[in-house]
Structure formats: structure tokens, C-alpha cells
Amino acid sequence: MNILKDILQNEVFPAIGCTEPAACAYAAAVAAERLGTPVEQLDLKVDAGTYKNGAAVIVPRSEGAKGNVIAAAMGAVLADSSGRLELLRNARSGVLARARALVDREACAYAYLPGETNFRIEAAVTGAGRSARCVLSEGHTGIESIELDDEVVFRRKRGIGFDPAWYRKVLPTMALADVLAAAVTPDEDDRRFLDEGVRMNLAMADRGDQVPGAASQLRRMHEAGLLGDDLFFRVKTRVAAAVDARMAGLPHPVMTSGGSGNQGALAILVPYIAGQERRVPSGRVQESIALAHVLNAYVKCFMGELSVVCGCALAAAIAGAGAIVYQHAGIDMPKLTHAVNNVIGDLSGLICDGAKPGCTMKTVSGADAALRAAFMAIEGFGLSNDDGMLGPTAAESIRNLGRISIEGMLNVDPTVIDILSRKAAGHGDMRPEPDRSEADEGDSA
Numbered sequence: 001m002n003i004l005k006d007i008l009q010n011e012v013f014p015a016i017g018c019t020e021p022a023a024c025a026y027a028a029a030v031a032a033e034r035l036g037t038p039v040e041q042l043d044l045k046v047d048a049g050t051y052k053n054g055a056a057v058i059v060p061r062s063e064g065a066k067g068n069v070i071a072a073a074m075g076a077v078l079a080d081s082s083g084r085l086e087l088l089r090n091a092r093s094g095v096l097a098r099a100r101a102l103v104d105r106e107a108c109a110y111a112y113l114p115g116e117t118n119f120r121i122e123a124a125v126t127g128a129g130r131s132a133r134c135v136l137s138e139g140h141t142g143i144e145s146i147e148l149d150d151e152v153v154f155r156r157k158r159g160i161g162f163d164p165a166w167y168r169k170v171l172p173t174m175a176l177a178d179v180l181a182a183a184v185t186p187d188e189d190d191r192r193f194l195d196e197g198v199r200m201n202l203a204m205a206d207r208g209d210q211v212p213g214a215a216s217q218l219r220r221m222h223e224a225g226l227l228g229d230d231l232f233f234r235v236k237t238r239v240a241a242a243v244d245a246r247m248a249g250l251p252h253p254v255m256t257s258g259g260s261g262n263q264g265a266l267a268i269l270v271p272y273i274a275g276q277e278r279r280v281p282s283g284r285v286q287e288s289i290a291l292a293h294v295l296n297a298y299v300k301c302f303m304g305e306l307s308v309v310c311g312c313a314l315a316a317a318i319a320g321a322g323a324i325v326y327q328h329a330g331i332d333m334p335k336l337t338h339a340v341n342n343v344i345g346d347l348s349g350l351i352c353d354g355a356k357p358g359c360t361m362k363t364v365s366g367a368d369a370a371l372r373a374a375f376m377a378i379e380g381f382g383l384s385n386d387d388g389m390l391g392p393t394a395a396e397s398i399r400n401l402g403r404i405s406i407e408g409m410l411n412v413d414p415t416v417i418d419i420l421s422r423k424a425a426g427h428g429d430m431r432p433e434p435d436r437s438e439a440d441e442g443d444s445a
Helices: 003-011 019-035 048-053 068-078 084-090 093-104 167-173 176-183 188-208 214-223 231-247 261-277 282-303 315-329 333-347 359-378 394-408 412-426
Strands: 014-016 041-046 108-112 120-127 130-137 143-148 151-155 253-255
Touching: 003 167, 003 176, 003 188, 003 282, 014 019, 014 084, 019 041, 019 048, 019 068, 019 084, 019 120, 019 130, 019 143, 041 048, 041 068, 048 412, 068 084, 068 093, 068 108, 068 120, 167 282, 176 282, 176 333, 176 394, 188 231, 188 253, 188 261, 188 282, 214 231, 214 359, 231 261, 231 359, 253 261, 261 282, 261 315, 261 359, 282 315, 282 394, 315 333, 315 359, 333 359, 333 394
Parallel strands: 041 108
Antiparallel strands: 014 253, 041 120, 120 130, 130 143, 143 151
């Protein structure tokens, strides 16, 4: 059992574009591969979080088109899943033209799965009298099943050794100190991979410098004398630039964390830049980034993979804050608890209303909160466990955050989806309808 390696393998990977549309493209590509003939009809069903994150984000190689449907149509036309969440890198103009033709002739059905709180994508394709279907769950590339002509040809086995996300069942049962101790033991292969993530996300930040967005506005505020050129400014500007580039649909990869590119930008770049500027030894910085990935995964065990609250501003900010504390104090649980509580006390009410250019604003808030929370915690300051949902330990505060997200905010996602659907209908875009096929029988999907 190697928790760090399993998390790096399953939740930390290169992705081009927002990971939910990319996952829709991947599922459709897997199904189309199995079909083995040009796709004539596409049927896409997604969970609420995936629907939100595909509503307003630009799809790479789509000439500015937005949404899960065009992404899935491009994947169905490509019919090649080997690129995983980077597969749209290979989508040239001919692929886009054929995908648009599928959408324009209304050959793409789109529905969300009411009541489905876990990540789930179902992509079914037909052509030449045949049909194929791929279901993703428990991860953006986690294939649950593949069907051909209504016969199951692949089904994921369960249990350790088979289930790629087995650690999500183990992490909540472990003491957080033990989880973090397992995180900071990367071997040389892990360290090279962590460095690759840094290089990848810095390169995306460089590209984002040319994208009009929040990063350029921060720089203009600095030029106007409204922001000083300090560590906080430099970290927030770099993180914002990487997210600006992603949300603009630039066809270049970022390294994800928790399966999210925006979370990867924050969880990797915040501790890296802070560590560089504070002259933390490079090996310690690598270990802190490993800790950030594992802590992000731990938080999401309680919040959910695609949560009602903003993962970039909470899970990734907690991860970034914890990483900075580790750089200066090691696995000091009182200080790490201060850092976690400081982030949760600051940002716990920030909801997720889908992936979009405005996500940069939330990642800026998350980066700022991570830095403040960490450096306050290093000095021994933390919000009291008398404050709201905060607990006496980091683990208890994270569990309480999960309860608020899953139990207390149950109706937020349906409300957000209704708002986004009405906006889409008003702009003449495809408006998804709830999938009633199984929900009418009391089952979400």
C-alpha cells in the first residue's frame, strides 16, 4: 500500500482544458472506439457537478465553443482515447467540423442525472445499427463499464488492487498525521513527476500572461499603485495566469490535483513559489507539494469529488496552506490545524457555480487565503474551535466542512443547474433536461 503513489497516479495527471468536458470527450471516445464505426448519435448524461463545470468553459481546439456536448462530440469523432484527458490535443479542424455537424443536426442528446452526488458520466453512441456505451465514475478516467450492443464487455472489479480509488475509503479512517507522514516520502520517480508538474504549470502561467483576465488586472492594479510587488502578489498573479489560460481553452496541459487543473495550479504553484522565495531547500519543496496533493485528496474524501463548495478555494487552499506549514515546521499538527482552520474559517461559504473564466477570481482568493492561513499558523495563530464549524483538530474541521457541503447544501446544485439551464436556453444553446428514465423509479442513475 503506497498512498502517495496511488494518489499521484489517479488524481495528479496532465489535462488539456477543463477536466469535466475533457472527461466527457474521453468517455465518448472510449465508446466510439468500441463501436468501430462513425458515430451517428451521441447520448450524454452527467452528474450535477460535471454539468456545472461544462456550462461556460471554452473547450480546447473548438474555436471558442463551450460545453460538455461539443467536447463529447469531438471525442466521439476522434474515437481515440489513448490521450486520456489530453486527447483534444489531437482534434484538428476536420474533427471539429464533424462534431459540429453532429450537434447541429440534433444528434446529441444531453441530460443531467438528478440526485447523483458523485462524479458520473455516461456516454452512449450508435452507428451502422450498432451501439456502445462507456460509464466513468470515481475519477475522470475511471472506467466503470463498457458495453457493446447492450452486452457488458468490461466492468471494473472492486477492492484493493482493482479499484483505482480504493484509498478514498481508507483515508477517512486514518489519523491525519499518518496520512501526511505517508505523503512526504516521495522516491526519485515521484520527485521527477512532482517537478514535471511544476514545470507544466509554470509554462501555463507564462501562456496566461498573454490572456486578458484576472492576472492582467492584478498587474494593472500593481502598476496603478494599488498592489505592492510582494510574495502574495507574485503568487496570486502566477496562479491566476495559469487558470486564465485554462479557462480560455488554450490547448496545452496543466498538472492537476484532485483531478482538477485549477486545483493543480493552486496546490502546486503556491508552495513552489513560496518555497523558492523563502529559500526552502528544493527537496523540502518537493515533499511539500506531495503533501499538498495528498491533503487535497483527503479533504475531497469528505467534500466530494465535485462539491457544492468551491474546491479551488477550499480543498486546494487547505492543501497549499498545509504545504507551506510543512516547509517551515514539518508535520506539526497544532500548526497544521491552525492553517486548516484559518482557511475554512475564511472561505467555507464559497459555492461552486461551475468552471468558467471567473474561476480565476476564486483561485486568487484561495491562493491569498492559503498564504495568510499558513504564515499565521507558523506564528502560532489559528482561529478558535469555538468559531462556527471549526473543530479542535484539522480532521474534525474537514469532516464538518464535508457535512456542510453534502448535507447542509443539498439543494444548492439543483438551484445552480436551474439558473445555468435557463441562461443557456435564453442564449439559444442546448438546455439539458433531467434524465427521468430511472429517477422516476426513485433511483438517480
